[in-house]
Amino acid sequence: MNIITAAQTRDADRHTIETDPIASIDLMERASGTFVTVFMQLYPDRNTSILVCCGTGNNGGDGLAIARLLQAHGYDEIAVWIARFSDRESDDFSANLARLHNTPIPITEFFPGDELPVIHQAVVIDALLGSGLNKPLTGDWLRLVQHINEAASRRVAVDIPTGLPPDGIIPEAQYTVYTHDVISFQRPKLSFFFPESAKAIERFHVVDIGLDESFIERLPSDFSLITAADIQRIYHKRKPFTHKGTYGHALLIAGDSRTMGAALLSCGASLYSGAGLTSACIPPEGLVALNTSHPEVMYCPAADLPEAWDKFDAVGIGPGLGQREKLLAECLTYVAKPLVIDADAINLLARASPLMGRLPGQCILTPHMKEFDRLFGTHRTWWDRLCTAREQAEARHIILVLKNRYTFIVTPDGKVYINPTGNPAMASGGTGDVLTGMLTSFLAQHYTPEEAAILACYLHGAAGDLLANEGMAVVPAGRLLENIPRAIGTLNQQNS
Ligand SMILES: NC(=O)C1=CN([C@@H]2O[C@H](COP(=O)(O)OP(=O)(O)OC[C@H]3O[C@@H](n4cnc5c(N)ncnc54)[C@H](OP(=O)(O)O)[C@@H]3O)[C@@H](O)[C@H]2O)[C@@H](O)CC1
Numbered sequence: 093m094n095i096i097t098a099a100q101t102r103d104a105d106r107h108t109i110e111t112d113p114i115a116s117i118d119l120m121e122r123a124s125g126t127f128v129t130v131f132m133q134l135y136p137d138r139n140t141s142i143l144v145c146c147g148t149g150n151n152g153g154d155g156l157a158i159a160r161l162l163q164a165h166g167y168d169e170i171a172v173w174i175a176r177f178s179d180r181e182s183d184d185f186s187a188n189l190a191r192l193h194n195t196p197i198p199i200t201e202f203f204p205g206d207e208l209p210v211i212h213q214a215v216v217i218d219a220l221l222g223s224g225l226n227k228p229l230t231g232d233w234l235r236l237v238q239h240i241n242e243a244a245s246r247r248v249a250v251d252i253p254t255g256l257p258p259d260g261i262i263p264e265a266q267y268t269v270y271t272h273d274v275i276s277f278q279r280p281k282l283s284f285f286f287p288e289s290a291k292a293i294e295r296f297h298v299v300d301i302g303l304d305e306s307f308i309e310r311l312p313s314d315f316s317l318i319t320a321a322d323i324q325r326i327y328h329k330r331k332p333f334t335h336k337g338t339y340g341h342a343l344l345i346a347g348d349s350r351t352m353g354a355a356l357l358s359c360g361a362s363l364y365s366g367a368g369l370t371s372a373c374i375p376p377e378g379l380v381a382l383n384t385s386h387p388e389v390m391y392c393p394a395a396d397l398p399e400a401w402d403k404f405d406a407v408g409i410g411p412g413l414g415q416r417e418k419l420l421a422e423c424l425t426y427v428a429k430p431l432v433i434d435a436d437a438i439n440l441l442a443r444a445s446p447l448m449g450r451l452p453g454q455c456i457l458t459p460h461m462k463e464f465d466r467l468f469g470t471h472r473t474w475w476d477r478l479c480t481a482r483e484q485a486e487a488r489h490i491i492l493v494l495k496n497r498y499t500f501i502v503t504p505d506g507k508v509y510i511n512p513t514g515n516p517a518m519a520s521g522g523t524g525d526v527l528t529g530m531l532t533s534f535l536a537q538h539y540t541p542e543e544a545a546i547l548a549c550y551l552h553g554a555a556g557d558l559l560a561n562e563g564m565a566v567v568p569a570g571r572l573l574e575n576i577p578r579a580i581g582t583l584n585q586q587n588s
């Protein structure tokens with residue numbers, strides 16, 4: 093699903109109005125109706141007191157229509173505030189204001205400098221500013237938004253929280269309505285996926301307002317949200333008469349005396365993700381633990397590697413590797429197979445810059461934010477970080493898996509795939525080691541690096557989601573392992 097800019101959304105809006113054809117005011121009615129459908133699922137109690145705060149553009153126009161539609165659905169305790177901080181109002185706002193005057197809903201208009209009454213409603217619907225935002229909030233707008241945030245109400249934004257830029261840089265000091273829910277039209281906005289939006293958005297819901305999808309899908313965009321349908325397309329169901337040789341041999345070079353657990357987790361993840369064979373190159377003191385936790389995994393001593401490289405279909409290096417730089421250097425010199433570089437191996441790369449120049453094309457690096465900045469310099473915003481990731485992926489022909497609540501997979505052609513799965517219960521040590529094992533496993537199974545990255549990130553998050561949905565408030569990395577086949581199994585069921 094491509095993610096489009098606010099400007100492209102306006103194009104899709106215009107195109108739909110011309111070709112559907114549908115009058116602009118009717119499109120606003122349709123959008124407001126879909127908002128109301130989701131709102132009623134979230135807040136079904138018709139006695140909920142609701143304040144709809146409207147600007148005088150189209151976001152405000154939506155707010156006016158939403159107030160009227162909610163009232164028609166039996167929500168009786170509704171009030172509307174209109175922020176008259178600009179001389180202009182959009183045509184569809186004016187038309188909806190006329191319609192609202194035919195209802196009993198009380199409307200209060202506020203002008204610059206006016207005092208704002210205490211908000212006592214249970215829910216505030218934020219329809220002040222939407223995707224038309226073109227500067228940070230100041231003056232009366234800022235004061236009103238602060239006032240809304242200080243109320244004890246639940247806050248639900250129409251399309252996007254007021255003050256949040258839909259795309260591009262989110263400045264550190266950007267102030268927005270802090271929403272509990274955003275009901276967004278047609279597509280999530282790119283900024284929803286950046287950690288800077290954490291305060292502005294607790295959760296978001298996307299509604300189809302009937303813009304022309306075939307037109308939207310043709311719009312050029314380097315950003316895509318991975319969907320279940322993408323995973324179905326990429327994943328190959330296992331066929332009869334296949335055997336362990338069909339599914340490749342993965343090698344994990346990992347672990348040190350104090351960080352053997354990282355090696356075990358990544359080896360386990362390779363095993364459970366379906367590699368035909370998994371070998372572990374770990375220090376010998378980890379052997380007993382390896383044989384106890386994953387007897388299926390074979391041992392490959394570091395001394396055997398020079399003769400053994402050709403046996404493997406993919407190599408992953410890094411989890412718990414410690415300071416064993418020599419192994420990384422050997423790996424970069426001799427491995428002609430798909431390669432994943434993670435964790436300590438990334439830190440070694442950051443320290444030994446000549447090694448950076450030896451990264452093979454199409455290798456996958458999986459930094460979290462701090463590792464990324466150690467490699468490529470400090471970044472103040474995620475937008476800047478993502479721009480650097482795209483430049484680096486392109487210049488070095490590598491794939492960067494930039495880990496985050498929504499992991500960004502950045503490919504050498506500058507494309508960014510955003511992974512939607514995963515949840516905060518998974519935020520603990522070791523989950524990254526599991527991801528490395530999964531990536532190596534899918535590479536060994538002959539998926540392309542891009543496919544392996546998309547599959548691994550999606551299924552890693554999906555395995556955690558299965559457990560979170562079963563009620564686990566915390567998902568330790570080790571519990572992910574046995575749930576990887578369950579997440580894959582869901583695909584099998586859908587395929588059959
Ligand atoms: N796309 C679609 O298909 C559909 C979209 N729909 C809805 O339309 C919404 C977009 O509406 P919109 O373009 O009228 O802009 P909106 O966000 O209401 O802002 C109004 C004006 O505010 C101003 N302004 C900007 N920043 C400011 C600031 N910091 N402080 C103060 N003022 C500021 C700026 O005007 P300016 O000051 O530049 O003259 C801007 O033009 C969208 O989010 C969705 O809800 C649906 O109805 C149906 C289908």
Ligand SMILES: [K+]
Nearest residue numbers: 218221252254
């Ligand atoms: K809004």
